[in-house]
Amino acid sequence: MTGHGLAAAPAPAVRIDGTLADLLAGTAVAVLLGSRDPNAKLTVVVPTGDGRDAGARIAVKVPTTPAAADVVRSECGLLDALGRRLPADLAATLPRPLGYLDADGLPAMVTTGLTGTPMLVHYHRWRHTARRSRVGADFAAAADWLARLQAATAGPAEPVALARAALHGIERRFPDHPAVPGVRAGLSAVDATLAAVRTPRTVVHGDYWPGNLLLHRGRVCGVVDWEAGTLAGEPLRDVVRFVLSYALYLDRHTRAGRPVAGHPGLRAGRFGAGVAAAVTGRGWFAALVERFVGTALVRLDGPASAWRDALLAGVAEVAATADHPDFAAAHLELLAELLGELPGEHRGGGR
Numbered sequence: 001m002t003g004h005g006l007a008a009a010p011a012p013a014v015r016i017d018g019t020l021a022d023l024l025a026g027t028a029v030a031v032l033l034g035s036r037d038p039n040a041k042l043t044v045v046v047p048t049g050d051g052r053d054a055g056a057r058i059a060v061k062v063p064t065t066p067a068a069a070d071v072v073r074s075e076c077g078l079l080d081a082l083g084r085r086l087p088a089d090l091a092a093t094l095p096r097p098l099g100y101l102d103a104d105g106l107p108a109m110v111t112t113g114l115t116g117t118p119m120l121v122h123y124h125r126w127r128h129t130a131r132r133s134r135v136g137a138d139f140a141a142a143a144d145w146l147a148r149l150q151a152a153t154a155g156p157a158e159p160v161a162l163a164r165a166a167l168h169g170i171e172r173r174f175p176d177h178p179a180v181p182g183v184r185a186g187l188s189a190v191d192a193t194l195a196a197v198r199t200p201r202t203v204v205h206g207d208y209w210p211g212n213l214l215l216h217r218g219r220v221c222g223v224v225d226w227e228a229g230t231l232a233g234e235p236l237r238d239v240v241r242f243v244l245s246y247a248l249y250l251d252r253h254t255r256a257g258r259p260v261a262g263h264p265g266l267r268a269g270r271f272g273a274g275v276a277a278a279v280t281g282r283g284w285f286a287a288l289v290e291r292f293v294g295t296a297l298v299r300l301d302g303p304a305s306a307w308r309d310a311l312l313a314g315v316a317e318v319a320a321t322a323d324h325p326d327f328a329a330a331h332l333e334l335l336a337e338l339l340g341e342l343p344g345e346h347r348g349g350g351r
Contacts, residue, residue, distance in 0.1 A: 037323035057113030114222035116214025130262025169320025186339030204233035209245035240314030250274030
């Protein structure tokens, strides 16, 4: 049993040394989840029960390019290592790798399936994000699981280099972008604050957002898609990635120019409007974000006051690392806007 009352998915009675085509030919149902990134992967969820166990399933991650295949192999190795390292209750919330299938010459990773409802399903329900109680419950669930992971895997403390690493990545990726000089000055100031903070190195998921979190009775019962993970990294990456991704889509169901329900002062249409509200705004959502990041900083032996610097470094990391070039460029331009709207210390003016 998992720590949340769900049975871990049983090892399926299927062969995993054949081809993906063979597997799918023998099934009645397959659910396909895809990515629009240049080196995309498809996830195929396949029922394996015999009628007595309708919940039995496996998941198959299928690469579409050789570069994607390298990522899939790396993720499989990480999941294997995590399964041996984590406490049993946490390990039960991760997919367990079972092997590979051949997918047109590329290795498709087979894992156990996980039960639960993606947080993103709740997120997109009618006015879910307009209600403080529901958003607060999502934040609490994400914070609880992440705190358990980081406490269980904490290693030696090191200075936070999130902003510095992101700036180096931005400079390599966008050498001629007109926003880079201003971003360089602003991130240098952010780095000066964060470098004075020391956090333990922990396991990092790397893409800790509502689409990768599975819920059961208000708690995280599964975390999927570990391709950006690492066994020892900067824990603030996951902290800020969750709130930034949550904020990014607050206006998804609102027509451009219209006010976003439940968020006074927020209007739809501008890319990253919800992120700007989280970083520079006021109101209940910004207060939840500040509390979420500030509480995590204190738990990681840092000052709560560095919450905004951590978020800015998180936006920079997306610009530096996102697979889709347009998505990355949009975050770079959003970062430049945010740095321009904040007080002078975030624009290179000193503290």
